[in-house]
Amino acid sequence: MVSPAHFIALSVIxxxxxxxxxxxxxxxxxVFMCVELMLNAANLAFVTFARMHGALDGQVIAFxxxxxxxxxxxxxxxxLTAIFRARRSASVDDANLMKY
Amino acid sequence: xxxxxxxxxxxxxxxxxxxxxxxxxxxxxxxxxxxMVLARRAVHCAMLLAVIMLSLxxxxxMLGAPFLAFVQIIVYTGAVLMLFxxxxxxxxxxxxxxxxxxxxxxxxWAALAxxxxxxxxxxxxxxxxxxxxxxNSAKFSNGNVTTLANLIFTRYLYPFEITSALLITAAVGAxxxxxxxxxxxxPTQRELAARRIASGRPTPLxxxxxxxxxxxxxxxxxxxxxxxxELSVSPVLSGRSGETPRELxxxxxxxxxxxxxxxxxxxxxxxxxxxxxxx
Numbered sequence: 001m002v003s004p005a006h007f008i009a010l011s012v013i014x015x016x017x018x019x020x021x022x023x024x025x026x027x028x029x030x031v032f033m034c035v036e037l038m039l040n041a042a043n044l045a046f047v048t049f050a051r052m053h054g055a056l057d058g059q060v061i062a063f064x065x066x067x068x069x070x071x072x073x074x075x076x077x078x079x080l081t082a083i084f085r086a087r088r089s090a091s092v093d094d095a096n097l098m099k100y
Numbered sequence: 101x102x103x104x105x106x107x108x109x110x111x112x113x114x115x116x117x118x119x120x121x122x123x124x125x126x127x128x129x130x131x132x133x134x135x136m137v138l139a140r141r142a143v144h145c146a147m148l149l150a151v152i153m154l155s156l157x158x159x160x161x162m163l164g165a166p167f168l169a170f171v172q173i174i175v176y177t178g179a180v181l182m183l184f185x186x187x188x189x190x191x192x193x194x195x196x197x198x199x200x201x202x203x204x205x206x207x208x209w210a211a212l213a214x215x216x217x218x219x220x221x222x223x224x225x226x227x228x229x230x231x232x233x234x235x236n237s238a239k240f241s242n243g244n245v246t247t248l249a250n251l252i253f254t255r256y257l258y259p260f261e262i263t264s265a266l267l268i269t270a271a272v273g274a275x276x277x278x279x280x281x282x283x284x285x286x287p288t289q290r291e292l293a294a295r296r297i298a299s300g301r302p303t304p305l306x307x308x309x310x311x312x313x314x315x316x317x318x319x320x321x322x323x324x325x326x327x328x329x330e331l332s333v334s335p336v337l338s339g340r341s342g343e344t345p346r347e348l349x350x351x352x353x354x355x356x357x358x359x360x361x362x363x364x365x366x367x368x369x370x371x372x373x374x375x376x377x378x379x
Binding site: 001002003004005006007008009010012013014015016017018019020021023024025027029030032033034036037040043044047048050051052053054056057059060062063064066067068069070071072073074075077078079080081082084085 | 115118119122126129130133134136137142145146149152153156159160162163164165167168171172175176179180183184187188190191206207209210211213214217218221222225230231232233234235237239240244247248251252255256259263266267269270271273274275277278280
């Protein structure tokens, strides 16, 4: 019997792996992918809670999360291409223009 | 279990199927996530992310969200990952992360933070009471889309409208950010022609070599003296890291044809003419 607890545990594991990836990786595109992984893990928790409570509100929220994630990826990757065009690098270490 | 979605097997085998599918895909997705953090090349990360997203779509279908399962496949694996791959093509497909740590002990601290976060979340989830799934109803199977539509257009109407503003802002923002302002005037045809003549090479670059057994963009063309033309291969291909330039089989073995053998391989008309000259 697959209970909601199974899915919540999986969602926790995926979220933590995504967070570690954000901390460890330095290629900005890969950092973005790890953020996507964290959003997906949160979505899985939302859908699981919707199933648990027998209401569809969690699925609606997951749907909105997907929309926001898509918008975020579009803007983030546009910023990334602009930075790459100016600096010829996609590493987050090199983008310190606003540091001083 | 009665009333399950038609995609999922009904009957007594349904539970076993769900259990097997859950454990298979859970292990697969966690392994893919770990691989995504460890893989050095960004393209491999994108492929592993596709694996995770597809298995999450199956989980949504198992959890009674067929609409979200298909949206996950269409939006994430279809649109978002393709966007990632396009940007990877622009930014450099072979760009690999360096192994050198710029911040001392970054990985150790990141691992510690990850473990701390995992412990914290496990404590929270472990103390929470996670009940079993609610009794199955039509809104988790065939009536899923209509119920979701009812919710979106009644209770969540304002968030939905605000979402449209967000999407328009994102689209305009992406266009503004990706737009490159032209700092120099556009060169005219006359200037381009003058530049080409001044460059010392008015003709186009030679094309790649076409041989009996090899016909690819990375095969160099042969010059009349038998040497390979470096200009015939794109510098992107020849400059690829980690790849040795492709050797043309027998390229060095092709001798520069001496004049006496040239007559024998030439056409009959010239051969006849040479013979006539010798006689």
